[in-house]
Amino acid sequence: MKKIAVIGSGSWGTALSIVLADNGYRVQLWGHRQNQIDEINRSHTNQRYLPGIPLSDQIIASSDMKLVLKEVDMVVIVVPTKAMREVLTNIRENLDHSVIFVHGSKGIEPGSSKRISEMIEEEIPSDKRQGVVVLSGPSHAEEVCLRHPTTVAVASHSLDAARQVQDAFINNHFRVYTNDDIVGVEIGGALKNIIALGAGISDGLGYGDNAKAALITRGLAEIARLGTKLGANPLTFIGLAGMGDLIVTCTSIHSRNWRCGHLLGKGHNLEEALNEMGMVVEGVRTTKAAHLLAHQENVELPITSAIYNVLFEGKSPKQAVDELMNRDKKDEIGPLFDMLQTKFNQ
Numbered sequence: 001m002k003k004i005a006v007i008g009s010g011s012w013g014t015a016l017s018i019v020l021a022d023n024g025y026r027v028q029l030w031g032h033r034q035n036q037i038d039e040i041n042r043s044h045t046n047q048r049y050l051p052g053i054p055l056s057d058q059i060i061a062s063s064d065m066k067l068v069l070k071e072v073d074m075v076v077i078v079v080p081t082k083a084m085r086e087v088l089t090n091i092r093e094n095l096d097h098s099v100i101f102v103h104g105s106k107g108i109e110p111g112s113s114k115r116i117s118e119m120i121e122e123e124i125p126s127d128k129r130q131g132v133v134v135l136s137g138p139s140h141a142e143e144v145c146l147r148h149p150t151t152v153a154v155a156s157h158s159l160d161a162a163r164q165v166q167d168a169f170i171n172n173h174f175r176v177y178t179n180d181d182i183v184g185v186e187i188g189g190a191l192k193n194i195i196a197l198g199a200g201i202s203d204g205l206g207y208g209d210n211a212k213a214a215l216i217t218r219g220l221a222e223i224a225r226l227g228t229k230l231g232a233n234p235l236t237f238i239g240l241a242g243m244g245d246l247i248v249t250c251t252s253i254h255s256r257n258w259r260c261g262h263l264l265g266k267g268h269n270l271e272e273a274l275n276e277m278g279m280v281v282e283g284v285r286t287t288k289a290a291h292l293l294a295h296q297e298n299v300e301l302p303i304t305s306a307i308y309n310v311l312f313e314g315k316s317p318k319q320a321v322d323e324l325m326n327r328d329k330k331d332e333i334g335p336l337f338d339m340l341q342t343k344f345n346q
């Protein structure tokens, strides 16, 4: 039986392990909390992150990185982005052969503005990796583990690596598309979390569907502007990792980003909201990274700026919305169209 390592035993790492075990792989699941490892091996459950979901006995958990990486062909990294460098260092120190790297994490590193695939390329020597692939799309763990129909994209500079990852994950419930635009797929997955915080704030303030549709649509324009400037294919943003993930994260009660935003809209401060969540809310960190990137790249991101002000500058959500609505008059499509013309004339 083929073995795959999944690094990260939270909601998404456990859900992806279920997909791989359904597909006949032995999954070597790495986590850093011994009591959780023991629970997965003994009771075949992960109650904290996926309550009530039975796990296959082909999912074997361990906190020993060397053991987990032994004889695997593929390493799937699914830890929160704030833990990424530390975990990649641990992998580098314990990996003794070359593998395909896949990641399912969604974020950008504040300060360096690096995407996750860039971090993997920096931390893992080239003779230990056969390709780096991102797996992203509208896919809440809570539904994947129930085998509800789900679609994702896998993107890589290496089409061969992307196809191998597609083959490993695809099944009757989990449909996987390849995409050659790794920049777009990573940027779409990271930035939609910021807009989902905004959608939660809007709902928490008591605004309705018009406001949320506006956030989703103008949020997508913002994501496409920054992503295109960073080298993405603009069409990626109307795909699964763009519009698809934006819809699911802005409208689903499963979304931690939406739920965190909802608490902020209801009047909680950021610390209270994060404490209440108890799970990673990537949009908070990514708002910091995107705010900086927007300045560096000279791209206007009004919604992201408004959310940055609410999260880090103490602005009230209501005032942030009022300011967004009272900006200078704009053309809807013009700025993105100009950017696309420049890109395609290059």
Ligand SMILES: NC(=O)C1=CN([C@@H]2O[C@H](COP(=O)(O)OP(=O)(O)OC[C@H]3O[C@@H](n4cnc5c(N)ncnc54)[C@H](OP(=O)(O)O)[C@@H]3O)[C@@H](O)[C@H]2O)C=CC1
Pocket: 008, 009, 010, 011, 012, 013, 031, 032, 033, 049, 078, 079, 080, 081, 082, 083, 086, 087, 104, 105, 106, 107, 139, 140, 141, 142, 278, 279, 280, 282
């Ligand atoms: N949940 C989902 O539906 C989806 C999530 N994602 C992405 O996947 C990534 C992981 O999210 P998710 O699984 O949901 O997060 P969770 O909050 O559910 O779980 C995070 C896991 O990471 C562990 N962890 C935290 N810090 C470290 C560290 N320093 N070293 C090792 N492990 C650590 C946590 O351990 P502990 O219990 O000790 O805190 C926990 O097991 C995120 O980038 C997210 O955006 C992508 C698609 C879907």
Ligand SMILES: O=C(CO)COP(=O)(O)O
Pocket: 106, 137, 138, 139, 140, 193, 196, 245, 248, 249, 254, 255, 256, 257, 258, 280, 281, 282
């Ligand atoms: O990325 C996700 C779904 O595709 C998960 O979103 P949340 O982190 O907001 O729950």
